[in-house]
Amino acid sequence: MEYVRLAPAVTNATKLKETENKTILNNMKVDVLLGLQWGDEGKGKVVDVLTPRYDVVARFQGGPNAGHTLEFEGKKYVLRSIPSGIFQHGQTNIIGNGVVLDPVLFREEAESLEKSGVDLKKILKLSKKIHLIMPTHRLLDAANEKAKGGAKIGTTGKGIGPTYTDKISRNGLRLGDVYHNFDKKYAAARDRHVAMLRSMGEEPEFSELEQKWLSAIEYIKGYDIVDSEHLVNKLLADGKSVLCEGAQGTMLDVDFGSYPFVTSSNTICAGACSGLGVAPNKIGEVFGIFKAYCTRVGAGPFPTELFDETGKLIRDLGHEYGAVTGRERRCGWIDLVALRYAIMINGVTQLIMMKSDVLDGFDEIKACVAYEINGERVEDFPFSIEEDEIKPVYVTLPGWKTDMTAMKSEDEFPQQFKDYIAFLEKELKTPITIVSIGPDREQTIIRK
Numbered sequence: 001m002e003y004v005r006l007a008p009a010v011t012n013a014t015k016l017k018e019t020e021n022k023t024i025l026n027n028m029k030v031d032v033l034l035g036l037q038w039g040d041e042g043k044g045k046v047v048d049v050l051t052p053r054y055d056v057v058a059r060f061q062g063g064p065n066a067g068h069t070l071e072f073e074g075k076k077y078v079l080r081s082i083p084s085g086i087f088q089h090g091q092t093n094i095i096g097n098g099v100v101l102d103p104v105l106f107r108e109e110a111e112s113l114e115k116s117g118v119d120l121k122k123i124l125k126l127s128k129k130i131h132l133i134m135p136t137h138r139l140l141d142a143a144n145e146k147a148k149g150g151a152k153i154g155t156t157g158k159g160i161g162p163t164y165t166d167k168i169s170r171n172g173l174r175l176g177d178v179y180h181n182f183d184k185k186y187a188a189a190r191d192r193h194v195a196m197l198r199s200m201g202e203e204p205e206f207s208e209l210e211q212k213w214l215s216a217i218e219y220i221k222g223y224d225i226v227d228s229e230h231l232v233n234k235l236l237a238d239g240k241s242v243l244c245e246g247a248q249g250t251m252l253d254v255d256f257g258s259y260p261f262v263t264s265s266n267t268i269c270a271g272a273c274s275g276l277g278v279a280p281n282k283i284g285e286v287f288g289i290f291k292a293y294c295t296r297v298g299a300g301p302f303p304t305e306l307f308d309e310t311g312k313l314i315r316d317l318g319h320e321y322g323a324v325t326g327r328e329r330r331c332g333w334i335d336l337v338a339l340r341y342a343i344m345i346n347g348v349t350q351l352i353m354m355k356s357d358v359l360d361g362f363d364e365i366k367a368c369v370a371y372e373i374n375g376e377r378v379e380d381f382p383f384s385i386e387e388d389e390i391k392p393v394y395v396t397l398p399g400w401k402t403d404m405t406a407m408k409s410e411d412e413f414p415q416q417f418k419d420y421i422a423f424l425e426k427e428l429k430t431p432i433t434i435v436s437i438g439p440d441r442e443q444t445i446i447r448k
């Protein structure tokens with residue numbers, strides 16, 4: 001079956017005609033949208049923009065460490081565990097088996113969405129195989145960070161690492177367990193965690209949070225808790241199309257990211273297969289999303305980080321503060337060595353460039369095309385990117401010095417911006433099919 005690419009003639013994603021949607025849908029399989037940098041690339045915004053083209057939107061990994069921001073009609077939402085496909089035309093949204101879920105945070109998020117009019121219980125399905133983040137996982141996350149001292153990862157503190165650790169060590173508690181001898185399984189896991197915490201010198205106190213957690217478990221039972229791998233595959237067999245929404249980014253992937261300063265899941269395209277139960281041959285387009293510059297939150301190496309006024313300017317203009325923790329995001333120039341690697345690992349077929357508007361006023365823009373390591377030029381992403389070993393090799397490009405935030409079509413792009421896109425496409429050997437010029441849903445240009 002031939003795959004049809006994004007409708008090329010459309011200039012505004014939200015104004016797709018029904019007929020155009022149909023043409024695209026008929027040939028679709030499972031498309032994946034994922035971050036190519038260290039997260040916060042703008043995944044939530046673009047998933048929302050693309051949702052009208054799909055029947056199903058699904059999260060496949062990560063948990064409430066994610067913060068996906070959507071802005072439309074003057075409103076702003078930050079989603080953490082719930083997919084970004086809930087605001088369009090009643091598409092089915094799935095939280096897949098690869099996700100770790102904190103019932104308390106899920107309840108807060110869901111209740112607030114229900115208050116703003118989203119009929120979540122109707123459209124959202126949760127996998128029975130989701131692993132549950134327990135109150136003691138959060139305490140273990142904090143204790144692990146404390147024990148690491150100066151080498152701490154700077155996690156989001158949401159219990160992500162300990163929950164995935166329990167999954168892999170075969171000690172985890174799954175959402176489907178709520179119907180199978182749950183109290184006993186919960187107590188055993190909790191007691192095990194308490195013993196671990198005590199062995200680390202902690203005296204855990206979490207009775208209040210535990211009550212909230214147990215009450216949130218009852219709340220979740222009001223949702224459709226399903227065998228989501230069967231559901232997804234049945235929908236596909238019925239000709240439905242699925243968009244998988246990545247969390248974090250490739251540089252935070254537990255296998256290929258800047259280990260050990262990574263998250264605990266596979267954020268890459270392969271994660272969509274294991275995190276939803278879809279076979280690799282079902283994957284169609286892979287949308288790789290990146291900022292026109294680069295950011296990172298938390299600790300760990302970042303070769304193109306800027307410690308000067310330019311870095312500060314990018315942070316201020318781009319409002320680069322964490323959507324979950326409010327922490328300052330570290331800012332730097334775009335890193336094409338890391339991007340080429342991410343494109344390779346994920347099999348990216350289309351690139352999406354975000355936040356170019358942040359650079360609208362810059363005289364010059366830099367792009368890292370290679371690293372210099374011990375005097376040698378390196379273009380393939382190396383085993384280690386520790387700062388003291390690496391010097392980025394930059395090329396300097398002229399800025400476009402034009403406010404692009406109100407543009408509606410690529411025909412309006414200034415020449416220098418067109419040149420920047422052409423430069424990136426050549427370096428990355430992949431087409432940039434969407435450009436985002438502001439946080440709002442409408443500020444999205446689909447290229448011809």
Ligand code: GDP
Pocket residue numbers: 035039040041042043044045066067068069070071318319323354355356357358436437438439440
């Ligand atoms: P995600 O985790 O990948 O979904 O990204 P986040 O929501 O954590 O961070 C992206 C931030 O940039 C959010 O505050 C968005 O509202 C904002 N944003 C998204 N696209 C654009 C854009 O093109 N321009 C600007 N200025 N902001 C954007």
Ligand code: IMO
Pocket residue numbers: 035038039040041062065066067068153154155156157158159160161246247248249252261262263264297298299323
């Ligand atoms: P979204 O989906 C940016 C970072 C943390 C920390 C490391 C490990 O919004 O792009 P964890 O709590 O996962 O054990 O933390 O990963 N991190 C993110 N950074 N965006 C995210 O998600 C992130 N999720 C985790 O800051 O450095």
Ligand code: MG
Pocket residue numbers: 039040041066067068069323
């Ligand atoms: Mg985010």
